[in-house]
Amino acid sequence: MSAAVLGALEFPPNKMENTQLVCIPGQRLCLADKEHISGCGTYERNGYIYSTLAGVVNVVKEERSSIIEVHSSKGQGIIPAPGDIVTAKVTIVTQKFCKCVIKCIGDTVLTRPYRAIVRKEDVCATEKDKVEIIKSFRPGDIILGRVLPLTEVHTYHLSTAENELGVVIAYSESGVAMVPVSWTEMQCPKTYVKEPRKVAKVVPETVTVD
Amino acid sequence: MAPDNRRLQGPESTFSYTLYIPNNRTDHNVVEQISSDERRKDGRKLNEQRRIYVKTGVVSQAKGSAYIEQSNTKVVCSVFDPREIPRKSGYSVNGELYCEFKFAPFSCIQWRSHQPDAFEKECSLILRRSLEPAVCRHEFPNFQVDVYALVLENDGSALAAAITCAALALADASVPMYDLVVAATLGVHGDKKFMDPTVEEESLCNILPPDGRSRNHGIITAAFSPAHQQMSEFAQSGAMDIDCATSSIQLLREACESIYLLSQQCLLKGVTKMLKKKQKEIKLDLSSDRIAC
Numbered sequence: 001m002s003a004a005v006l007g008a009l010e011f012p013p014n015k016m017e018n019t020q021l022v023c024i025p026g027q028r029l030c031l032a033d034k035e036h037i038s039g040c041g042t043y044e045r046n047g048y049i050y051s052t053l054a055g056v057v058n059v060v061k062e063e064r065s066s067i068i069e070v071h072s073s074k075g076q077g078i079i080p081a082p083g084d085i086v087t088a089k090v091t092i093v094t095q096k097f098c099k100c101v102i103k104c105i106g107d108t109v110l111t112r113p114y115r116a117i118v119r120k121e122d123v124c125a126t127e128k129d130k131v132e133i134i135k136s137f138r139p140g141d142i143i144l145g146r147v148l149p150l151t152e153v154h155t156y157h158l159s160t161a162e163n164e165l166g167v168v169i170a171y172s173e174s175g176v177a178m179v180p181v182s183w184t185e186m187q188c189p190k191t192y193v194k195e196p197r198k199v200a201k202v203v204p205e206t207v208t209v210d
Numbered sequence: 211m212a213p214d215n216r217r218l219q220g221p222e223s224t225f226s227y228t229l230y231i232p233n234n235r236t237d238h239n240v241v242e243q244i245s246s247d248e249r250r251k252d253g254r255k256l257n258e259q260r261r262i263y264v265k266t267g268v269v270s271q272a273k274g275s276a277y278i279e280q281s282n283t284k285v286v287c288s289v290f291d292p293r294e295i296p297r298k299s300g301y302s303v304n305g306e307l308y309c310e311f312k313f314a315p316f317s318c319i320q321w322r323s324h325q326p327d328a329f330e331k332e333c334s335l336i337l338r339r340s341l342e343p344a345v346c347r348h349e350f351p352n353f354q355v356d357v358y359a360l361v362l363e364n365d366g367s368a369l370a371a372a373i374t375c376a377a378l379a380l381a382d383a384s385v386p387m388y389d390l391v392v393a394a395t396l397g398v399h400g401d402k403k404f405m406d407p408t409v410e411e412e413s414l415c416n417i418l419p420p421d422g423r424s425r426n427h428g429i430i431t432a433a434f435s436p437a438h439q440q441m442s443e444f445a446q447s448g449a450m451d452i453d454c455a456t457s458s459i460q461l462l463r464e465a466c467e468s469i470y471l472l473s474q475q476c477l478l479k480g481v482t483k484m485l486k487k488k489q490k491e492i493k494l495d496l497s498s499d500r501i502a503c
Contacts, residue, residue, distance in 0.1 A: 024477045026389030026437035052386035054477050072384040073484040112291040154294045
């Protein structure tokens with residue numbers, strides 16, 4: 001593989017371990033054959049794989065082939081793509097859908113928010129007919145959703161039909177952040193009032209070791 | 211054009227101060243100096259380019275930006291996040307590139323207005339046509355990426371500098387591109403070809419050569435995409451015969467190859483700087499006992 005990569009710069013220079021290959025748009029990375037497949041951030045032309053971004057080359061090794069990806073040094077991609085997990089804030093809730101504003105894609109905070117919609121059918125995986133939006137989301141909630149394939153111009157469709165997706169942060173009517181008590185309810189720590197929401201099962205990223 | 215009501219315009223009947231300074235920059239001086247020792251006014255040979263300085267990541271508010279200096283010509287370019295295309299409701303498979311090329315009011319000898327005039331609008335069009343083939347527009351359908359190029363000081367070949375700068379700014383903004391675009395300018399006056407003309411040489415190339423031997427005159431701005439040996443834009447003003455135009459392509463191509471190396475180095479520097487910064491941040495996170503959940 002390293003012999004096939006032409007003229008790529010290594011980072012950090014002069015360091016044997018953990019070297020990464022840095023590339024720029026239009027840089028030829030390697031031959032495009034059965035063993036090398038172009039992944040995100042690359043394109044194939046004239047039998048070679050070229051990079052489209054200025055960033056780091058990442059090679060994903062599979063059984064018989066390796067996928068060549070380029071990740072931008074500035075973080076994630078520019079617009080939400082189908083399949084991404086995004087963080088959105090709910091703005092309007094109606095009977096059939098709720099409108100929200102996408103604030104982050106994965107870990108990157110966006111400078112420019114994008115509009116999105118969660119339809120009634122996409123809120124929960126089970127019992128799609130009996131779902132009531134008002135019992136799943138309220139305006140001001142922060143939700144995690146997955147981007148569905150684009151159908152409409154300018155508006156993304158999100159789905160929260162998974163255990164890990166749904167409401168992450170919600171504020172009760174008294175303005176205090178609520179604590180999740182079950183799949184469908186959150187409780188306010190001040191007034192002890194329970195409010196219905198479609199709660200997300202958020203797995204903590206790191207576990208504290210005392 | 212609508213009158214600009216928000217800014218204070220200067221008094222209406224004004225004349226440029228250059229009309230009153232001693233006239234020591236005539237066309238004859240420029241042509242004479244060349245014929246004597248084959249060197250132009252600033253000491254360059256006919257085929258020599260000016261020294262270039264490029265840097266990315268100069269405008270903090272923009273997603274990506276770049277700054278280029280070609281001796282005295284200074285251009286700064288900023289690129290912003292994709293946003294919804296205003297005034298459009300139909301679905302489009304490809305995204306759009308919105309380019310704006312502007313001379314700052316203080317950049318040229320003659321004061322330029324804040325509103326873009328016809329020449330700037332045409333340059334914006336040329337800028338867009340040269341960048342469009344290099345950008346992967348299918349990656350942001352229904353959105354448009356804004357590119358703003360501002361010339362801070364114009365000493366000739368500002369458009370070519372803007373094209374090179376804009377391509378770097380797009381790459382700095384992580385907009386997926388097929389290749390980096392570089393551009394160069396050639397000024398033709400009679401049988402002389404000035405590579406990378408200064409503003410004086412540009413105004414010379416805009417007029418017919420007085421001796422009448424040849425009617426070739428004009429300025430050619432060409433943009434190249436060297437990775438696939440493609441030319442993305444060829445803009446020519448003035449009048450010249452076909453042989454002159456086609457032989458100019460070869461000269462411009464060679465000039466662009468050298469600019470391409472500089473662009474590449476500049477981008478790589480930007481990427482390594484960003485990676486070093488990230489590494490430092492990771493080290494700081496590991497050293498402090500931070501709980502993430």
